Amino acid sequence: MPFNVNQFRTQLSGDGARPNLFEVRLNFPSYVTGRSSAQLKSTFMVKTAQLPGSTLGSVPVNYFGREVKVAGNRTFADWTVTVINDEDFIIRNAMEAWVRGINDNVTNLRAALTTQQYAADAEVFQYSKAGGSPIKKYKFVGMFPVDIAAIDLDWGSNDAIEEFSVTFQYQYWESANTTVGRSTIPGGLFA
Numbered sequence: 273m274p275f276n277v278n279q280f281r282t283q284l285s286g287d288g289a290r291p292n293l294f295e296v297r298l299n300f301p302s303y304v305t306g307r308s309s310a311q312l313k314s315t316f317m318v319k320t321a322q323l324p325g326s327t328l329g330s331v332p333v334n335y336f337g338r339e340v341k342v343a344g345n346r347t348f349a350d351w352t353v354t355v356i357n358d359e360d361f362i363i364r365n366a367m368e369a370w371v372r373g374i375n376d377n378v379t380n381l382r383a384a385l386t387t388q389q390y391a392a393d394a395e396v397f398q399y400s401k402a403g404g405s406p407i408k409k410y411k412f413v414g415m416f417p418v419d420i421a422a423i424d425l426d427w428g429s430n431d432a433i434e435e436f437s438v439t440f441q442y443q444y445w446e447s448a449n450t451t452v453g454r455s456t457i458p459g460g461l462f463a
Contacts, residue, residue, distance in 0.1 A: 421436045
């Protein structure tokens, strides 16, 4: 019977995953001053993020007037996080230094000459309500910021804490619980 609420409840594992039980771990390139402090602080100050998606393109091939669709290449959308800004500006300063190493504001030159020098990996964890154990992990490989949003200032903004968003591009993501092809991270969730 399709309208049996008890059957629905038995299928809803753990009462459903909750979007507020997550943690982001950002890494920064070695040339960023204060990167260790920014990495640690990011686990507490990243307020919003996403579990990533991907799009598999298709290639239309015409055959005798009929369009046949063939699987194409995968693309990965940008990844955006929102950061709570505190008065030490540690994460904001680290993001600005990261971008400056890719392209300096004044000289228009790159300090980090290769992708390996300016790209870093990041991770996002989804946690369970029962015991707070991780139930899903995504790793972003070869990530770098492409947009650091402005911070709005306003004399009328009482009882508010500054926030800013950072948009990243990355080469691809890996999922710790996906078992098809190369997307499995060897050694399990914490490899």
